[in-house]
Amino acid sequence: MGLYTTLPEDIQEVDVIIAGGGTAGCVLASRLVDADPTLSVLLIEDGPNNQENPLVAHPLMWRPLLHPQTGSAIYYLGKEEAQLAGRGIPVACGGILGGGSSINFSMYTRPQAIDYDAWDMEGWSAHDLLPFMNKVETYHGDGKKEHHGLEGPIQISSGPFRQVEAERDFKSAMAQVGYPEMRDLQDLHSNNGASHCLKYASVDGIRQDVARTYLHPRLQDGRHENLHVLVESQVIKVLFDEKTKRATGVEYRPNPAFHKDMAQRAAREVKARKLVVLSCGALGTPGILERSGVGDPQGLRDAGVPVVADVPGVGDGYQDHQVVSYHYKSSIPKEETNDAAFASADPPASIGKLLMSRDKILGWNGFDASFKIRPTEKEVDALGHDFRTVWDRDFRDVAEKPLSLGNLSMGLLGDPNQFPKDTSYFGLGLYNAYPYSRGHVHITGPTLEGPLDFKTGFLSDPQEIDMKTHIWAYKKQREVARRMKIYQGEIPSHKPDFAPDSRAVIAQGRPARIR
Numbered sequence: 001m002g003l004y005t006t007l008p009e010d011i012q013e014v015d016v017i018i019a020g021g022g023t024a025g026c027v028l029a030s031r032l033v034d035a036d037p038t039l040s041v042l043l044i045e046d047g048p049n050n051q052e053n054p055l056v057a058h059p060l061m062w063r064p065l066l067h068p069q070t071g072s073a074i075y076y077l078g079k080e081e082a083q084l085a086g087r088g089i090p091v092a093c094g095g096i097l098g099g100g101s102s103i104n105f106s107m108y109t110r111p112q113a114i115d116y117d118a119w120d121m122e123g124w125s126a127h128d129l130l131p132f133m134n135k136v137e138t139y140h141g142d143g144k145k146e147h148h149g150l151e152g153p154i155q156i157s158s159g160p161f162r163q164v165e166a167e168r169d170f171k172s173a174m175a176q177v178g179y180p181e182m183r184d185l186q187d188l189h190s191n192n193g194a195s196h197c198l199k200y201a202s203v204d205g206i207r208q209d210v211a212r213t214y215l216h217p218r219l220q221d222g223r224h225e226n227l228h229v230l231v232e233s234q235v236i237k238v239l240f241d242e243k244t245k246r247a248t249g250v251e252y253r254p255n256p257a258f259h260k261d262m263a264q265r266a267a268r269e270v271k272a273r274k275l276v277v278l279s280c281g282a283l284g285t286p287g288i289l290e291r292s293g294v295g296d297p298q299g300l301r302d303a304g305v306p307v308v309a310d311v312p313g314v315g316d317g318y319q320d321h322q323v324v325s326y327h328y329k330s331s332i333p334k335e336e337t338n339d340a341a342f343a344s345a346d347p348p349a350s351i352g353k354l355l356m357s358r359d360k361i362l363g364w365n366g367f368d369a370s371f372k373i374r375p376t377e378k379e380v381d382a383l384g385h386d387f388r389t390v391w392d393r394d395f396r397d398v399a400e401k402p403l404s405l406g407n408l409s410m411g412l413l414g415d416p417n418q419f420p421k422d423t424s425y426f427g428l429g430l431y432n433a434y435p436y437s438r439g440h441v442h443i444t445g446p447t448l449e450g451p452l453d454f455k456t457g458f459l460s461d462p463q464e465i466d467m468k469t470h471i472w473a474y475k476k477q478r479e480v481a482r483r484m485k486i487y488q489g490e491i492p493s494h495k496p497d498f499a500p501d502s503r504a505v506i507a508q509g510r511p512a513r514i515r
């Protein structure tokens with residue numbers, strides 16, 4: 001049992017190797033050793049132990065945790081793409097024990113029941129899966145008891161701080177635009193409304209990442225001596241038995257970002273008697289499969305990797321929810337937003353002050369309200385023939401299926417240096433719930449050093465459904481923002497360049513009258 005930065009010499013072989021100590025990997029390792037304490041399990045994580053970073057415990061600190069230089073996130077850099085105005089988008093993922101759950105926004109989000117039911121697979125319907133979703137959580141929010149768990153390891157609560165004035169204002173503006181307040185938007189069914197947004201946080205504001213809630217308790221309780229965790233180490237590829245093609249272990253190396261000594265960095269092997277699991281995330285796992293020789297044979301040959309298994313589709317079909325956040329000037333004092341620390345003249349000093357005083361704002365993520373919305377039939381018509389066709393096929397008769405998801409953020413979701421510091425802001429973020437664009441992620445060589453061929457594909461679907469969804473959602477959120485009492489005007493860079501005589505132009509400052 002133990003957590004290591006270098007694997008002890010006596011651990012050469014275990015029963016199960018789990019590559020990737022993120023959200024899925026930490027839960028899986030923990031549940032496996034619970035189920036069978038005789039099973040030896042080795043979890044290998046690219047990033048550092050999350051316990052060494054004091055920021056992880058505080059939901060407010062997702063901003064510094066996402067900073068490329070803090071070493072807790074991995075950035076996959078997408079290629080430049082014409083439809084993205086020639087830009088290459090860097091996509092952030094967790095790069096620390098606990099993965100995304102250690103650095104993300106901590107917003108409690110669940111899919112719709114229809115998402116699972118659409119798989120049409122025995123044992124995987126929403127009805128089948130709800131008991132497992134409930135098993136994970138101890139829920140402190142509104143809604144029906146049967147929709148949530150009350151005894152799980154992950155606390156779901158509002159935390160110790162809430163921007164109540166802005167939340168009420170937002171929900172009232174949403175209702176005026178046609179989206180009423182809902183009691184529980186995460187009950188797998190509710191749609192077309194707004195509600196309070198709970199957090200993966202305890203009532204006293206501690207982030208509920210899976211390393212904290214699943215892994216560390218088992219590493220420390222003296223009852224799981226067969227659980228081993230190796231951090232700061234990168235899995236390069238899976239090893240296979242040549243004859244049977246069975247996975248027999250992995251090749252890994254100490255992560256050079258943490259192991260400066262060249263001699264230490266040599267690749268090593270560790271064997272698995274029963275199973276190798278890859279849980280390195282949507283952008284990390286395909287590369288390991290391909291370096292192992294599993295994927296499209298032509299692509300593997302081009303990358304100089306011998307083919308082990310012809311599995312077309314590995315690394316293809318990448319999709320993501322393409323969030324865009326629009327900001328507005330706000331009358332809420334900056335100290336009561338998540339810019340309290342980050343947009344100050346001296347962010348490190350402000351962060352230090354909050355940590356020293358254990359300010360309850362640390363237990364807040366800045367997101368108090370979220371929404372799931374659909375367009376009216378008239379709005380669908382306005383989006384054109386192609387959109388209407390897709391809508392009729394995929395959405396019209398599925399009332400529980402939202403077109404856009406979103407949230408109210410109190411503060412900036414971007415680089416504060418690009419905004420005047422003397423103003424306070426709120427933002428409305430929009431995600432395409434079911435994107436139609438697809439990208440890919442492939443290796444270009446057999447080692448970890450080679451650049452990835454990563455294309456996000458964002459906004460690339462030929463019928464421009466994703467773009468039209470964003471345009472519709474942009475208009476909706478603007479209608480809402482302008483009806484909020486805290487609204488104090490737009491930010492020029494966060495809106496389209498309307499023609500001066502367009503009816504969409506609004507005067508700076510609070511409009512006198514809104515219909």
Ligand SMILES: Cc1cc2nc3c(=O)[nH]c(=O)nc-3n(C[C@H](O)[C@H](O)[C@H](O)COP(=O)(O)OP(=O)(O)OC[C@H]3O[C@@H](n4cnc5c(N)ncnc54)[C@H](O)[C@@H]3O)c2cc1C
Pocket residue numbers: 019020021022023024025044045046047066074092093094095096097098099100101103104105106107108109233234235236279280281282284285288
């Ligand atoms: C900025 C951000 C904000 C988010 N906000 C929310 C939110 O508010 N609410 C919500 O529900 N979801 C949110 N998410 C999404 C959520 O965090 C992810 O869906 C979830 O973490 C995915 O889990 P996973 O196990 O598939 O991958 P991850 O959690 O990403 O885990 C993969 C792990 O594998 C490791 N790894 C990668 N390559 C290797 C390798 N070669 N060898 C060893 N280890 C490797 C990584 O370091 C990482 O720890 C957010 C994600 C991000 C990035």
